[in-house]
Amino acid sequence: MLTGSTTTENRQPVSAVQRIERGLLEEIGAGELAPGQRLDEAGLASRFGASRTPVREALSRLTAQGVLVQGEKRGVFVAEYSREQQSQMFEAMHEIEAACARIVAQRLDFLSRSEIEAAQADCVKAAEVGDRTAYLRANEAFHQAIYKATGNPYMAEIASEFRQRTGPFRAKKFASREDLLSSAQSHQALLDSIFSKDAAAASKSMRDHMAVSFLETLKAN
Amino acid sequence: MLTGSTTTENRQPVSAVQRIERGLLEEIGAGELAPGQRLDEAGLASRFGASRTPVREALSRLTAQGVLVQGEKRGVFVAEYSREQQSQMFEAMHEIEAACARIVAQRLDFLSRSEIEAAQADCVKAAEVGDRTAYLRANEAFHQAIYKATGNPYMAEIASEFRQRTGPFRAKKFASREDLLSSAQSHQALLDSIFSKDAAAASKSMRDHMAVSFLETLKAN
DNA sequence: CCCTACTATTTTGTATGCAAAAGAATTTGT
DNA sequence: ACAAATTCTTTTGCATACAAAATAGTAGGG
Numbered sequence: 094m095l096t097g098s099t100t101t102e103n104r105q106p107v108s109a110v111q112r113i114e115r116g117l118l119e120e121i122g123a124g125e126l127a128p129g130q131r132l133d134e135a136g137l138a139s140r141f142g143a144s145r146t147p148v149r150e151a152l153s154r155l156t157a158q159g160v161l162v163q164g165e166k167r168g169v170f171v172a173e174y175s176r177e178q179q180s181q182m183f184e185a186m187h188e189i190e191a192a193c194a195r196i197v198a199q200r201l202d203f204l205s206r207s208e209i210e211a212a213q214a215d216c217v218k219a220a221e222v223g224d225r226t227a228y229l230r231a232n233e234a235f236h237q238a239i240y241k242a243t244g245n246p247y248m249a250e251i252a253s254e255f256r257q258r259t260g261p262f263r264a265k266k267f268a269s270r271e272d273l274l275s276s277a278q279s280h281q282a283l284l285d286s287i288f289s290k291d292a293a294a295a296s297k298s299m300r301d302h303m304a305v306s307f308l309e310t311l312k313a314n
Numbered sequence: 315m316l317t318g319s320t321t322t323e324n325r326q327p328v329s330a331v332q333r334i335e336r337g338l339l340e341e342i343g344a345g346e347l348a349p350g351q352r353l354d355e356a357g358l359a360s361r362f363g364a365s366r367t368p369v370r371e372a373l374s375r376l377t378a379q380g381v382l383v384q385g386e387k388r389g390v391f392v393a394e395y396s397r398e399q400q401s402q403m404f405e406a407m408h409e410i411e412a413a414c415a416r417i418v419a420q421r422l423d424f425l426s427r428s429e430i431e432a433a434q435a436d437c438v439k440a441a442e443v444g445d446r447t448a449y450l451r452a453n454e455a456f457h458q459a460i461y462k463a464t465g466n467p468y469m470a471e472i473a474s475e476f477r478q479r480t481g482p483f484r485a486k487k488f489a490s491r492e493d494l495l496s497s498a499q500s501h502q503a504l505l506d507s508i509f510s511k512d513a514a515a516a517s518k519s520m521r522d523h524m525a526v527s528f529l530e531t532l533k534a535n
Numbered sequence: 536c537c538c539t540a541c542t543a544t545t546t547t548g549t550a551t552g553c554a555a556a557a558g559a560a561t562t563t564g565t
Numbered sequence: 566a567c568a569a570a571t572t573c574t575t576t577t578g579c580a581t582a583c584a585a586a587a588t589a590g591t592a593g594g595g
Contacts, residue, residue, distance in 0.1 A: 108548065110374070134576075144550045146367075149578085150374050153331070157375035166557060167576055178467075185468035188417075192409040246399075247406035251472060329578070355546075365580045370548085387587065388546055538595085545588070553580080562571070 109147035114154055116141065121160060121171055124261045128173030132161065160258070179262065183310075186255040187303045191296045193252055196243045198287050198295035205242035206288065212238040213280055220277040223270030228277075232267075235280060239287075263306070266313040279305060330368035335375055337362065342381060342392055345482045349394030353382065381479070393479075397532075400483065404531075407476040408524045412517045414473055418463045419508050419516035426463035427509065433459040434501055441498040444491035449498075453488075456501060460508075484527070486534040493530075500526060 117137075120126040137148045152169050155161040162172045174182065197205070212235040219227035236256060240249035256263075267273055279302055286298035338358075341347040358369045373390050376382040383393045395403065418426070433456040440448035457477060461470035477484075488494055500523055507519035 110548085145577095146549050146551090150371055150548095153371050154374055154378035157378045181466045182468050184417075184466055185472065188410070188413040188469065192413065196405075196409075245402045245405055247403050248409065251406065331578085366547095367579050367581090371578095536595105539593090541590100541592080543588100543590075545586100547586075548584090550583080551581085553578105555577085555579105557576070558574085560571100560573070562569100564569080565567090 109141065109143040110150045110154070113137065113141045113143065113148055113151035117151065117155060118160065118257075122257060122260050124264070126171050128171050128261075130171045131164075132169045132171070134169075179259070180307075182255065182259060183303070183307045186252075186259060187300055187307075189248070189252045189255060190303050191299045193240055193243050193248055194283070194287055194299035195292045195296040196245065196248065197239055198290050198292040200244060201242060201287065201290065205238070209235070209238045209242060209284065209287075213277070213284060216277045216280060220270070220273035223273060225267055225273065228267060228273045229264060232276065259310075262314050263310050266306070266309040268313065272309075276306075330362065330364040331371045331375070334358065334362045334364065334369055334372035338372065338376060339381065339478075343478060343481050345485070347392050349392050349482070351392045353390045353392070355390075400480070401528075403476065403480060404524070404528045407473075407480065408521055408528075410469070410473045410476060411524055412520045414461055414464050414469055415504070415508055415520035416513045416517040417466065417469065418460055419511050419513040421465060422463060422508065422511065426459070430456070430459045430463060430505065430508075434498070434505060437498045437501055441491070441494035444494060446488055446494065449488060449494045450485060453497065480531075483535050484531050487527070487530040489534065497527075 117126065117132075126132075132152065134145050134148050134152070137152075138145050141148065152161060156163050156169065160172060161169050163169055212231065215231040216228065216235050219231045233256065237249075237253065240252045243249060267276065283295075283298050283302045286294040289295070338347065338353075347353075353373065355366050355369050355373070358373075359366050362369065373382060377384050377390065381393060382390050384390055433452065436452040437449065437456050440452045454477065458470075458474070461473045464470060488497065504516075504519050504523045507515045510516070
């Protein structure tokens with residue numbers, strides 16, 4: 094969304110701050126750093142082979158982005174959310190995703206349609222062989238292709254950020270091959286409505302998709 | 315949105331980082347720091363009576379939030395947006411605001427209705443006496459009351475952040491007493507539809523309100 | 536006058552040290 | 566045995582110094 098990018102777009106050396114920030118984001122997204130877990134400046138400095146200064150800066154940036162939270166007096170923790178908060182986050186996410194679907198239905202062009210279809214084909218392939226890791230990656234790419242097709246970087250960024258935040262608990266619903274196949278099938282229904290260019294239908298279809306997704310996520314957590 | 319809060323909720327001393335971050339946010343919002351303007355670590359350190367360390371941290375946090383952007387090789391600048399980017403930002407803002415209106419129409423209760431009405435009364439009062447500063451403040455409070463009424467802090471936070479980002483160029487449309495009155499009147503139409511509890515009408519009404527708002531902003535800039 | 540090379544200056548990223556605050560452990564008193 | 570006080574340790578926020586990178590300024594040559 095309105096957050097700064099941590100991707101290196103130019104050929105600049107990656108600063109220690111960026112390395113640490115990125116490394117932590119990956120660990121949080123992968124569930125290696127659990128919600129509520131405390132992060133330790135000195136330990137991280139040692140782990141990432143840097144001094145406390147860039148560690149502090151990376152931690153501070155991540156608190157500014159809401160990924161980490163600062164304790165009242167001391168300590169920085171991985172943000173955790175109650176069930177109610179998760180539900181509110183999903184609600185907001187539903188709204189954003191539905192808006193994205195509507196916008197895409199209105200402004201779909203040949204290129205973005207192709208990109209979305211390619212991403213869906215990857216989802217289907219990964220689901221059929223029951224490759225969970227590949228499916229998670231393909232699923233993300235699928236949704237990213239939809240965001241890109243909005244042609245609005247701000248919509249794309251908000252949506253991406255919600256996906257990142259909800260990623261760890263969302264990932265738990267993809268336990269079996271059947272789960273993967275079901276998800277990929279759900280995508281197809283969604284795409285049919287988007288490709289119909291009926292904005293209202295696309296929006297509704299995305300809401301339905303997200304609602305099912307949320308229920309499955311609740312069951313899996 | 316999903317950014318960390320910079321408000322001090324407990325009785326903790328305000329750190330230099332927080333002071334600097336807040337000070338810069340205020341200056342940007344007030345237009346005292348113009349889009350594209352370069353910020354200078356040493357100058358800020360001197361200005362805020364601190365060393366470079368907290369200045370760097372504050373700047374880094376604000377780049378993480380997208381309020382500032384880092385130059386390719388050096389320098390930190392106030393983020394600036396092309397007309398197209400502003401348009402995209404407004405589009406995203408329209409979606410969020412329309413979603414907020416719909417949610418409020420669905421879940422309005424006595425307390426939130428009262429709060430919104432009180433905020434609108436302040437807008438009307440400020441508009442009638444032609445007090446621009448008071449109107450800007452009341453207008454923000456009005457929109458904040460709507461966000462609060464969603465009962466969803468994530469929706470509220472995204473919406474607030476868009477308002478903060480678009481604030482400087484939006485403020486320019488409130489030049490005369492007539493502008494203020496017109497805006498306050500537009501609010502009333504919006505509220506009628508929200509208070510009707512018709513979610514679709516509320517959503518549409520907010521879209522209309524935002525569309526007019528955007529056109530006026532274009533004219534004033 | 537323009538271009539290149541060199542030097543000086545500025546900016547950036549980070550390491551280290553220090554003081555204050557907070558928390559944990561130990562000691563003392565009842 | 567328990568509570569309060571004291572001491573020790575850890576954490577936090579920040580200042581300062583240093584080295585590397587980037588930029589600006591100057592001199593010399595064509």
